[in-house]
Amino acid sequence: MQRLPIRSLAGLAAIGLLALTGCGTDTGAAGTGPAAAGGADRTIRAHKLMRLTEVHPETGMTLLEGPVLDADGGLLVVDVTAPAGAPKVLRVDVRRKTSRPVHTDDRGAYTSAQFSPHDGRVYLTDFSHGEIVSLAPDGGDPRTFFSGAVDGAPMNPDDLAFDRDGNLYVSDSRGLSEGEAKGRVVRIDRDGRNATVLADGLAAPNGISFDTEYRGLWVSELTENRVSYLLLDGEGGVSSRHTALRVDGGIAQTDSIAVDADGNVYQALHGRPAMVVYDRHGERLATVEVPARDAEGLTSATNVAITPGGTRAYMTVSGPAGGYLYAFDAPAEGIRQSNGG
Template identity: 65%
Template sequence: MPAYRTLLPRPRAALTGVAALGLLALTGCGTQTTASPAAHPESSGEGRTIRAARVAHVTDPHEATDRTLLEGPVLDENGDLFVVDVTAPAGAPKVLSVDPATGKHKGVYTDKTGAYTSAQLSPYDGRLYLTDYTGPVVSIEPDGSDPRTFFSGEVDGSAMNPDDIAFDDEGNLYVSDLHGMKPGEAEGRIVRIDRDGGKATVLADELAHPNGVMFDPATRGLWISELAENTVSYLLLDAGKTAVASQHEAIHVNAGVAQTDSIAVDADGNLYQALHGRPAMAVYSPDGERLATVEIPAKAAKGLESATNVAISPGGRKAYMTVSGPDGGYIYGFTALADGIRQSNGG
């Protein structure tokens, strides 16, 4: 657990007991000069409140790890919702499928060593891609069969601790890398991996624990969340999406004891910023205005600590966020501000 986070228990810190992992949190300071704290763009208040309702109770804390943490919600073409349980021990379901209409769920995939932090369906081959905090990126068929190691090994001489994934339209991966997660150090990276897994390129480095990563609707640039600094930065990419053309800090998230987790983007370009340390999501316009805060009922919130990510139905406004804490892992539903697109679904 980082020294700067002592007020709240860290579900992801439990990964040290699962697979000798560290904290899974992110922030984004780029290689360019960023604004000083006094110059952080901020929006007043929290916008309107969007009420979320419980859809499903998916997991309970595991005896082996003393916690559960749901992540990576992604909807398939049938409307089933895939989630990962980051702290699931060997043998317990690490990827689960949830029917949002009934709340029924089932295990889809498990293994002995993986600590999966996100899930994304590739637009290229339709497989489900999973980031394993211990280093690899793994892919499986949506039914859990045919597991493959898509990528593993060092990038520019350093091993990865991958957290979230964004795909471009051609199926190339853009991964937030928590490499070097130590208090006060900014060694995180955004890594691009070609769709065949043969080449990995560092797009941005010296980031303060980068977590969320997602394209804007036009796939011209990446939004990245910066957990250690509670900021969201925008990385404009070049025409080939192989290098960063410009980079700047876009939003400072006033989250109190909470920190910025994963990001999703709807058809209007609105950002859904998940919060670790508070079971809520902050919603911003692409211009940085705080539009809304997604909240769960106050009574339920007492036993829950984090809302890690969201999936919005493609072409619709039904949204499903993963929420976890001592009371277990849940799916909560709400109505999004605009229709979902591919960038709204998983990560």
């Protein structure tokens, strides 16, 4: 596996990243559920489910990402910094709190995972090598779906989203290591033959998710702590683009994004084991946090999977203490846009 600089790996994933007794909301000074509905920020306390990984001596890190629930309710999670031979994709039984490896190789640095609505395979973004890899649902039959330059420049694919027909929309975090706004959003046809740039000049785009109507894309820009909204034209292009959210993250930066059935946007934070929740109009509704006693040794909450049709949510959290799954009750039900990516 090509060794990325630690700074770049830490800012992946999305740089390019889960029986729930005890989960729920904190109704203390931060606010209550009804108050949150009126726009007040409340705190949702996540509950530690299990530790999945430890820091790898070979890379000096572990970084969990891409939680996605399969058709049987198993949770797939990727470990971005796993070395060659170590599990790079794990399947978690969230009821039994057990896990097992389902895929490894000698080179990939996978920053996201999502099932395709077209062929049912799980797709992974390889940030290091600019590739999209697909696996059978059980983790076998690895295939390179897409590789190579797009408009003359190689990709650093971080997260991905599928439209209803199975076409891929990828956040390309070009320019991250140089600190330049060279990032792009790339559309790849579901057969992997045609790739086009939908938007460029983005500041290390990381999270990407459709809204509930598939009219547009929410895209987080890591080095500017903002979320852009790209309105699609219905013909494979973008008709407009604007800054939709400015995230006051302090030392933390905007990582992956998810969207629930009510259209709420879940913005994960790199640099803090937390995520913030906004409604579609930009009102900050809640902050999902791990208990204060757990926060030491955890530096990022990279992504979330919300159970389709339910509110049980699983958040990937990592740091020097290891890679963990935390669980909480989401404000609204999960859909495809809040299950992987």
